[in-house]
Structure formats: C-alpha cells, structure tokens
Amino acid sequence: MTWTDVLDAGGGVCLLLGSFLCLAGAVGLIRFPDTLSRLHAATKPQTLGLILILAGLALTLRTWAALTTLVLLAATQFFTSPVSAHLVGRAAYRNRRVDSGTLEVDELSEALERSGWDPTR
Amino acid sequence: MTIVLALSLAMLGGAAALVLVRLFRGPSNLDRIVAAEILLVIVVAGVAIESARQGTSTYLPLLMVLGLVGFVGGVAVTRFLSRDSDEPTDVRRETKEQP
Numbered sequence: 001m002t003w004t005d006v007l008d009a010g011g012g013v014c015l016l017l018g019s020f021l022c023l024a025g026a027v028g029l030i031r032f033p034d035t036l037s038r039l040h041a042a043t044k045p046q047t048l049g050l051i052l053i054l055a056g057l058a059l060t061l062r063t064w065a066a067l068t069t070l071v072l073l074a075a076t077q078f079f080t081s082p083v084s085a086h087l088v089g090r091a092a093y094r095n096r097r098v099d100s101g102t103l104e105v106d107e108l109s110e111a112l113e114r115s116g117w118d119p120t121r
Numbered sequence: 122m123t124i125v126l127a128l129s130l131a132m133l134g135g136a137a138a139l140v141l142v143r144l145f146r147g148p149s150n151l152d153r154i155v156a157a158e159i160l161l162v163i164v165v166a167g168v169a170i171e172s173a174r175q176g177t178s179t180y181l182p183l184l185m186v187l188g189l190v191g192f193v194g195g196v197a198v199t200r201f202l203s204r205d206s207d208e209p210t211d212v213r214r215e216t217k218e219q220p
Contacts, residue, residue, distance in 0.1 A: 012125040015170060019129035019136075022163055026136035029143045029159060035151050038143075042155045045136075045162050053166045054184075057173050066178040073185050080192040084158065087199040092151050 007059050014056030021049035034099050035092040039085055046081040050074070126174050130167065137163045150202050154195060161191035 021044055028041025054070045061067075092098055093108060100106060137160060144156040165187050172180040 008122060011173065012122055015129045015173060016125055016132075018166060019132040019170070022159075022166055023132045023136040023139075025159060026139035026143075026163075029156060030139050035149060035155070038152060038155055042159050045159060045166075050162055050165060053169050057169045060173040061176065061178055063178060066181060069178070069181040069185065073181075073188055076185075076192075077188055080188075084192055084195040084199065087196055088151055088155060091199055091202060092149075095149070095151070 004062075007062060011056040011059030014052045014059060018045075018049045018051075018053035018056060021045050021052065025049065034102070036089060036098055037102075039089055039092075043081060043085050046085075047078060050077055123174075126170055129170050133163055133167050133170070151199070154198055154202070158191055158195045161187060165191075 025041050025043075025045035028044070029038050032038045032041055051074050054074050058067050058070045100109075140156050140160045140163065144153055144160065147153060165184055168180050168184055168187070172178065172184075
C-alpha cells in the first residue's frame with residue numbers, strides 16, 4: 001500500500017460522498033413543500049457537495065496546476081452561491097411564496113412595514 | 122476505482138432526473154431557477170468525475186466557466202423575475218380594473 005493508493009482511495013471516497021450529497025439535495029428538492037425549504041435543500045450540493053467532488057478530483061489528479069484551478073473554482077462557488085440563494089429567497093418573499101406559519105422569526109416583514117412597503121402593490 | 126466512479130455517475134444521473142422532475146413541475150418560476158442551478162452543479166460534478174476517470178486536467182477551464190455561467194445566469198433571471206409569478210402581472214391587473 002503506497003501513498004498513491006491512499007490518495008486514490010481518499011479521492012474515491014470524496015467523489016462518492018459528493019455525489020451522494022447531490023442526490024440528497026435532489027430528493028429534498030422533490031419532497032420539500034415550498035420555495036424556501038427547497039432552497040435549503042438546494043444549497044447543500046451547491047457548496048459542500050461540489051467542494052467534496054473537487055477535493056476528490058484534486059486527490060486523483062495530484063498536480064499543482066489542477067489544485068490551484070480547483071481551489072479557485074471552490075472559492076468562487078463558495079462566494080457566489082449564497083448571493084444567488086439570497087436573491088431567490090428575497091424574490092420568493094416579495095412574491096408572497098412564503099408560508100408565514102412555518103417561520104420562527106420574521107424580521108423582514110417588520111422591516112418592510114417600517115419602510116412603508118405595500119404588499120398588495 | 123472504476124466501480125466507485127460508475128456508482129458516483131449513477132447517483133448523479135438519478136439526482137439529475139429528480140431535478141428535471143422539479144424543473145418540469147414548478148410550481149413557481151423561482152422553483153425552476155433553483156432547480157436549474159442544481160442541474161448545473163450536477164453537470165459540473167459529472168464533468169469532474171469524467172475528468173477523474175480519464176486522469177486529465179483538460180476539463181478544468183470548462184468547470185470554471187460552467188460555475189461562473191451558472192451564477193451569472195441565475196442572478197440575471199432572478200432579478201428579471203423578482204416581481205413576477207405565474208399569476209397575471211400587476212400591469213395587467215391595473216388595466217383591467219381601470220374602467
């Protein structure tokens with residue numbers, strides 16, 4: 001058992017876990033009832049799943065060029081996916097796609113009320 | 122290693138099928154945007170696994186471009202749809218109530 005075998009095995013485990021996380025996110029996307037909870041399920045493969053798969057790829061390829069590109073890709077994904085999730089959640093709220101009975105805390109509606117936003121418009 | 126990669130690809134295929142069902146069913150366009158972003162993530166994962174199978178780093182720029190296109194496309198469509206839903210839009214409702 002050499003170092004290459006260990007790295008290959010670690011890469012395989014990372015690839016399997018990442019694919020499983022993608023599958024779990026897809027099942028959540030099918031089964032959850034409204035847009036916000038589907039968003040919750042959808043952000044798992046977007047961050048952790050993709051990072052696991054890229055780590056598996058880096059462990060399999062084992063070159064510096066591949067490693068830097070993959071780190072750059074993981075960092076962009078890490079910074080951009082919260083932005084798009086935030087935008088979708090905000091749009092869902094403004095389109096009244098949110099079941100307010102499922103929310104524990106709803107600070108956005110108070111803030112919008114203070115700013116004079118009219119929900120019927 | 123071949124079995125592991127085949128198993129990962131099979132899981133990704135199942136995930137893509139489920140996401141396509143959500144993309145078809147909706148019910149709102151925001152759900153479709155979320156599903157489309159996840160579909161792109163699954164495509165990125167599939168290309169990464171193919172790259173690991175062949176042992177080449179040729180596909181890495183493709184992964185980078187796919188990630189950025191997914192973000193820009195998702196944000197643009199969400200901004201475009203942020204006041205929109207499957208129901209009639211505000212403008213049409215106002216013109217209907219005017220007479």
